[in-house]
Structures are given as structure tokens and as C-alpha cells.
Amino acid sequence: METKMTKLVRVVARVKPSTDPSSTGSILIQKPVGEDSETVTISFGVQFAGSKDSYKLDYCYEESEATDLILTKEIKPLISSVFEGRDANVIAHGARSSGKTHLIQGNESEFGLAILTMSEMLSMAEEKGNSVSVSVYEVSQEIVYDLLDQQKRVVTVLEGAQGKIQLKGLSQVPVKSLSEFQNLYFGLKKTQKLSSDPPVRSHKGLMIHVISANADSHGRMNFLDMAGYEDSRKQNSALGPLEIARINKSIYALQNVMYALNANESHVPYRESKLTRMLKDCLQGCNRTLLITCLPREFSQDSFYMLNLASRICQGGNRAMNNTTKKKINGLEKSVSLSSAAQRRQTPLTVSATNRKQTVLRGNVTERKTKINTAASALKARKLFGEANDSARCKTSSKKMEGKAKMTLKKEISTSKVILSVQASSSKEEVCSYFTVTDSQSSLVEENSLAYSCSAVAMEPSYSTSVSLSSEVVDTTDKETPRKHEEKVSGATQCDDAVADKVQIVESGVERDDNNSVTGEDLPLVVNEGENLDKENNSLLGNETASPPLSIRLQNLSNNLKSICKISNQLSVPEKYQTPFTESQAEEALEHSDITAEAVVSLELRTPEKSMPSNVDCTPWKTYSAHSSKLKNSAVGDYLKFINTAGKEDLKKLKGIGEKRATYIVELRDESPFHTLDDLQGIGLSAKQVKGLLKKEIGDIFD
Numbered sequence: 001m002e003t004k005m006t007k008l009v010r011v012v013a014r015v016k017p018s019t020d021p022s023s024t025g026s027i028l029i030q031k032p033v034g035e036d037s038e039t040v041t042i043s044f045g046v047q048f049a050g051s052k053d054s055y056k057l058d059y060c061y062e063e064s065e066a067t068d069l070i071l072t073k074e075i076k077p078l079i080s081s082v083f084e085g086r087d088a089n090v091i092a093h094g095a096r097s098s099g100k101t102h103l104i105q106g107n108e109s110e111f112g113l114a115i116l117t118m119s120e121m122l123s124m125a126e127e128k129g130n131s132v133s134v135s136v137y138e139v140s141q142e143i144v145y146d147l148l149d150q151q152k153r154v155v156t157v158l159e160g161a162q163g164k165i166q167l168k169g170l171s172q173v174p175v176k177s178l179s180e181f182q183n184l185y186f187g188l189k190k191t192q193k194l195s196s197d198p199p200v201r202s203h204k205g206l207m208i209h210v211i212s213a214n215a216d217s218h219g220r221m222n223f224l225d226m227a228g229y230e231d232s233r234k235q236n237s238a239l240g241p242l243e244i245a246r247i248n249k250s251i252y253a254l255q256n257v258m259y260a261l262n263a264n265e266s267h268v269p270y271r272e273s274k275l276t277r278m279l280k281d282c283l284q285g286c287n288r289t290l291l292i293t294c295l296p297r298e299f300s301q302d303s304f305y306m307l308n309l310a311s312r313i314c315q316g317g318n319r320a321m322n323n324t325t326k327k328k329i330n331g332l333e334k335s336v337s338l339s340s341a342a343q344r345r346q347t348p349l350t351v352s353a354t355n356r357k358q359t360v361l362r363g364n365v366t367e368r369k370t371k372i373n374t375a376a377s378a379l380k381a382r383k384l385f386g387e388a389n390d391s392a393r394c395k396t397s398s399k400k401m402e403g404k405a406k407m408t409l410k411k412e413i414s415t416s417k418v419i420l421s422v423q424a425s426s427s428k429e430e431v432c433s434y435f436t437v438t439d440s441q442s443s444l445v446e447e448n449s450l451a452y453s454c455s456a457v458a459m460e461p462s463y464s465t466s467v468s469l470s471s472e473v474v475d476t477t478d479k480e481t482p483r484k485h486e487e488k489v490s491g492a493t494q495c496d497d498a499v500a501d502k503v504q505i506v507e508s509g510v511e512r513d514d515n516n517s518v519t520g521e522d523l524p525l526v527v528n529e530g531e532n533l534d535k536e537n538n539s540l541l542g543n544e545t546a547s548p549p550l551s552i553r554l555q556n557l558s559n560n561l562k563s564i565c566k567i568s569n570q571l572s573v574p575e576k577y578q579t580p581f582t583e584s585q586a587e588e589a590l591e592h593s594d595i596t597a598e599a600v601v602s603l604e605l606r607t608p609e610k611s612m613p614s615n616v617d618c619t620p621w622k623t624y625s626a627h628s629s630k631l632k633n634s635a636v637g638d639y640l641k642f643i644n645t646a647g648k649e650d651l652k653k654l655k656g657i658g659e660k661r662a663t664y665i666v667e668l669r670d671e672s673p674f675h676t677l678d679d680l681q682g683i684g685l686s687a688k689q690v691k692g693l694l695k696k697e698i699g700d701i702f703d
């Protein structure tokens with residue numbers, strides 16, 4: 001009996017038999033119509049916290065069901081599609097020691113899925129006259145290694161202009177018989193150099209390529225044995241919390257991709273990790289994936305969490321909340337606000353946050369830990385996907401910035417007029433070469449630069465802690481009197497999509513993308529669209545001691561803008577400043593002009609955008625549009641800056657921000673500041689509501 005696979009990602013579970021016969025706690029599996037069940041429900045015994053929760057998956061294979069059955073029911077349909085030239089994926093994920101490797105590789109007494117599948121594929125290939133070859137790889141610490149190479153060569157993931165992924169350096173070895181394959185696959189451990197010290201865990205992949213007789217079709221079957229998920233707060237782990245967090249991040253990244261695929265989202269965050277980037281072609285389009293959640297029969301918090309996420313992927317991003325979900329969310333809402341500090345320690349932290357807080361985490365085990373963990377796990381699930389979206393946005397923004405900066409650099413080659421106002425001076429060559437090796441370096445930058453992670457993409461990692469990129473746009477049409485507009489890039493950047501799409505990513509094999517500098521969080525403060533936000537806080541009471549209200553700040557900003565516009569038309573930089581500026585030279589130059597200190601500050605807050613050359617090309621309309629778009633970006637930047645820095649009382653002066661939201665904002669921004677307006681959705685506001693709030697604030701300037 002074959003299973004119809006209508007979803008892009010089918011999510012099933014595989015139960016690992018209990019190793020402890022005396023164990024009382026075990027998972028409960030409900031299959032309404034036995035083997036024919038379309039969905040199954042998995043829950044935990046009543047003795048466990050969170051036992052009321054049950055999770056739906058497409059199916060669950062229990063210990064009694066042989067691995068052969070998984071082949072027949074799940075993998076055979078995939079094999080057919082591979083022979084038609086498509087790609088397919090079988091991914092085993094789960095907590096540590098949940099049986100992933102056993103499932104894929106098997107042992108002497110029981111063949112794993114890879115062997116069974118290879119056997120099937122070889123006989124099909126023989127029938128059809130196709131050829132089969134294999135690649136075996138490992139992804140460890142964001143580096144891909146070719147395991148069929150004696151020296152574990154590093155594989156470079158290249159993305160062509162059309163977005164096509166090339167795995168440069170990954171061997172493909174032809175396979176003609178099962179024994180040949182087994183020798184190759186299982187002989188690996190003996191021939192390879194030993195793993196690095198300290199130990200690291202990795203994701204292991206097997207790619208089976210099928211090439212048709214006339215070489216006009218090439219399908220791939222990809223088996224992936226994911227590294228095991230483990231709570232980074234575990235004290236008895238062989239790995240350090242950072243390494244665990246790094247692994248977990250790549251697990252989340254893959255799960256986010258699965259979720260986005262199943263939810264048919266327009267954006268799939270492939271660039272969240274090396275693994276998802278390298279598998280992009282295999283995962284995307286109409287290629288099918290079988291996600292197998294490995295579950296030990298005994299309850300474990302880590303398995304519970306993995307199941308929770310798998311179930312969410314399975315449900316295909318069904319965001320319509322039923323009553324139970326709402327109830328859970330409300331419960332969480334309460335617990336978040338009541339014990340925010342304790343709770344935050346239980347929720348997953350971004351890797352950066354984990355680094356910052358790991359010492360605190362170790363000291364905090366409460367008697368309510370299991371209970372809190374349960375709530376936190378549910379919260380994690382939501383946070384995870386929120387993180388993914390926001391991170392994706394952030395990354396997109398990074399890419400956009402990258403593209404934009406690249407354009408500026410091109411300009412620089414012809415004009416020699418780029419200024420880098422960084423902590424250390426950087427040669428032009430360094431900067432240019434940086435732009436050809438990107439993506440994960442941008443992630444490295446994010447690691448160190450939480451607040452401005454999107455903006456710092458153009459910097460070498462070592463500069464990234466507090467760098468900002470100053471791009472200078474030179475009006476080359478009037479070489480006699482070049483006009484300069486210097487702008488610092490801020491985290492709230494919104495850039496040009498068209499530019500971003502043209503960026504060609506070339507990755508180095510020695511890169512490390514190990515941190516999660518994700519910003520927003522999908523926290524459970526439920527506000528319905530159209531709800532009157534003003535009711536939460538209508539008063540804008542003056543407080544002399546507090547920082548000035550946003551409206552005043554926006555008004556100041558608008559005044560500053562006006563003065564800058566005036567200045568940009570008047571400012572003629574002295575001859576000696578026409579060569580590249582250092583920061584101090586720039587300051588000196590400003591001293592010679594009539595730019596006020598306020599204007600300089602306002603320049604620093606500015607988001608980058610195409611600078612308008614103020615020469616003959618500018619019609620009054622273009623000038624006006626450019627200035628109003630600057631005003632808009634500045635207002636947004638200032639609004640976010642206010643949200644990221646203001647005290648709770650000040651926050652409450654904003655329209656729509658009451659006690660609850662102010663508390664959330666303060667909690668959330670501690671972990672990850674708000675970079676874009678979209679990030680504010682993390683406090684339970686819809687995009688429409690966020691826009692409405694800002695409109696009201698700006699509108700008030702004119703009252």
C-alpha cells in the first residue's frame with residue numbers, strides 16, 4: 001500500500017524501543033485506523049508535565065514495525081520521482097541517541113533505510129539502464145566535508161547567478177552493486193582522519209545520484225542523518241553549550257525550511273545555515289521530503305521538544321488558532337509576564353544570547369523546572385518560527401545591504417571615493433575581497449553585532465563589534481565640484497530588492513556561521529487585527545524627567561532633515577578633503593561647514609538609501625521624493641531606536657503600548673533588539689497595526 005504524498009514535507013515518527021524495561025514513562029500513540037491512519041496523535045503519559053499536549057503527525061512507525069515497511073510506504077514513491085529526474089530527501093532528526101543513525105545505516109541484524117533504498121535503486125537502474133553514483137558528506141561547524149575523500153576535503157557551496165547550487169569539491173563515486181556501496185559507505189570510518197578535538201557533532205549526508213542512460217535527467221535521493229538535538233543547558237553533555245547551540249541552530253534552520261515549504265510560504269529561509277543552503281536545490285520546487293522524527297519510547301524533554309516542532313511542520317503552518325491553542329497561549333502569556341526572568345532562562349536563546357547568559361543558566365534549576373520547560377518548549381516552537389522569519393528578513397536585509405554596498409564599491413573603483421569609518425582602517429583590497437566571499441561571513445558579523453547585525457555585513461569579522469559602513473556617493477557627473485553625502489548604515493535598513501537579487505554569493509569553505517542573531521519573536525500576546533490599540537494607552541502624559549516624547553523627537557528629526565537638505569545644497573567641501581576621509585577628517589570638514597552637531601547626530605541615525613545627486617538631474621519632484629523617503633526612514637529609525645532604548649514608562653507613552661506590551665518590549669529587546677518594524681510583530685502586533693501606530697505618531701507631529 002503506497003502513501004499519497006500531497007505535502008512537500010511528510011512528517012512521520014519512528015519509535016526507538018525502550019532500553020529500560022522497568023521504565024514506566026512512555027509515549028502514547030493513537031492510530032485511529034491502524035496502519036491506514038492518515039494522521040496519528042502522539043502524547044505523553046499523564047505523569048509528565050505537559051501531558052495534556054498531544055501532537056499530530058502524518059504517521060508513526062512503532063518498534064514492532066520493520067524498517068522495510070518505511071521503505072515500502074514512504075520511500076518507494078520517492079525513488080520513482082528520483083528516476084523521473086527529481087530530487088527527494090529522507091531526513092532523520094530527533095534528540096540525541098534517538099535512533100537516527102540506526103534508522104539510516106542500520107546494523108548487522110537490520111538494514112537501515114540507506115541500504116534498503118540503494119538496493120531498490122540499483123535494481124531499478126539496471127532495469128532502466130541508468131547509472132548510479134554516490135556522494136557522502138558531513139556538515140560540521142558550518143563546514144561541509146567530502147567523506148569520500150581521504151583527507152576529508154572541504155566542499156565549497158557555490159550559488160550561481162540563477163540561484164543554482166554547486167557543491168564544488170564533492171566527489172561522486174559510481175556504484176554498481178550493493179556490496180560495493182556497503183564497502184564504500186561503511187568503510188569510511190576506518191580510512192578517515194580522526195575527528196577534531198574537542199569533539200564536534202555533525203550532520204551526515206548520503207546523496208545517491210541517478211543519471212539516465214542518455215544523461216538528460218539527473219535525480220538525487222538525499223539521506224540526511226541530523227546531529228542530535230540537545231538542550232544547551234545540560235550540564236553533563238560532552239559538548240560545550242556553544243557547540244550545542246551551534247548544532248541546535250542548524251537543526252532549527254532545517255526545521256524552519258521544512259515549515260516554510262509545508263506552509264507554502266513565499267520565502268523559504270535556505271540561507272539560515274550551511275546545510276540548508278547546500279540542500280536548497282534538493283529541497284525546493286516540487287521535490288519531496290520525508291522528515292522522520294526519531295523518538296525513544298521513554299519520555300525525554302528533548303524528544304518532546306523535537307516532536308513539538310515536527311508536529312508544527314506537519315500541520316503545514318496552519319496558523320489559525322483553535323481554542324486549545326489560544327488557551328495555551330494565554331497561559332503562556334501569563335507565565336511569561338509573571339515570571340519573565342525565570343521563563344526567559346527556559347526559552348531558547350539565540351546563540352549569542354546563550355553565550356551571554358550561559359553562566360546564569362547553569363545556576364538556575366527550580367523545582368518547577370519541568371513545568372516551565374514544557375511551557376517554554378511550546379513557546380520555543382513559536383519563537384523558532386518567528387525567529388526564522390525575522391532572521392530571514394534580517395538576512396535578506398543583509399544581502400540587500402551587501403548588494404548595495406557592492407554597487408557602491410564598484411563605483412569606488414572608478415572614483416576611489418569610499419570611506420570606511422570602522423574601528424580599524426581597512427585597505428581597499430581587503431574590503432573588495434570581502435565582498436566576493438560573503439554570506440556566512442555576514443553571519444559572523446551578526447554574531448558580534450547584535451544591534452546592527454544587518455548593517456555590518458560589509459565588514460571583516462574582526463571589525464564587526466561596532467562597525468558601521470559609511471558609503472560615500474560621489475556625483476561623478478560634475479567632477480569639478482563633487483558633492484558628498486555621507487551616511488551611516490543603521491540596523492533599520494530597508495534596501496533595494498532588485499540590487500539584492502543580483503548579488504552572487506560565493507562562499508569560502510572555511511567559514512563559520514554559528515550564531516543566531518535573530519531579532520523578533522513570535523510571542524503570544526494575542527491582538528486581533530483591527531482591535532483598537534489606543535484603548536490600551538491613550539494618555540500621553542508629560543513627564544519632565546523622562547526622555548522627550550517620540551513626537552518631539554520626530555519633530556526634531558524633521559528639523560534636522562531640513563537643515564541637512566539646506567546644507568547639502570550649500571556645502572562645498574574644501575579641496576584637501578576631497579581625497580578619502582578618515583573619520584576625524586570628516587569631523588574636521590564638518591567643523592568648517594555650518595552643519596550643526598544635531599545634524600551630525602541625525603546623519604548617524606540615517607538609514608542608507610540611494611543618495612540623490614543634487615545637480616542638474618534633480619527635478620523638484622525627485623528632490624522632494626528623495627527627502628520624504630529619507631524622512632520616512634529616519635522616522636522609522638528613530639521610532640525603533642526609541643523602542644530599543646526607552647524605559648517602560650516612556651514606552652507606554654506610545655500609542656498602542658500599554659503595560660503588557662511595554663514589558664514585552666523590554667524583555668525581548670534584551671535578547672534581540674528590534675531592527676525593523678516587522679520585528680515589532682514579535683510583541684503581538686500585526687504588520688498593519690505597526691504601520692498604524694507609526695502613522696499616528698507621525699501624524700501627531702502636525703497636531
Ligand SMILES: Nc1ncnc2c1ncn2[C@@H]1O[C@H](COP(=O)(O)OP(=O)(O)OP(=O)(O)O)[C@@H](O)[C@H]1O
Nearest residue numbers: 016017095096097098099100101102103227228229
Ligand atoms: N530501532 C532500534 N532498535 C534497537 N536499537 C536501536 C534502535 N535504534 C537505535 N538503537 C540503539 O540506540 C543507540 C543510539 O542509536 P543511534 O546511534 O542510532 O542514535 P542517534 O540518534 O543517531 O544518536 P546521535 O544523536 O548521537 O547521533 C545505539 O546503540 C543503537 O544501536
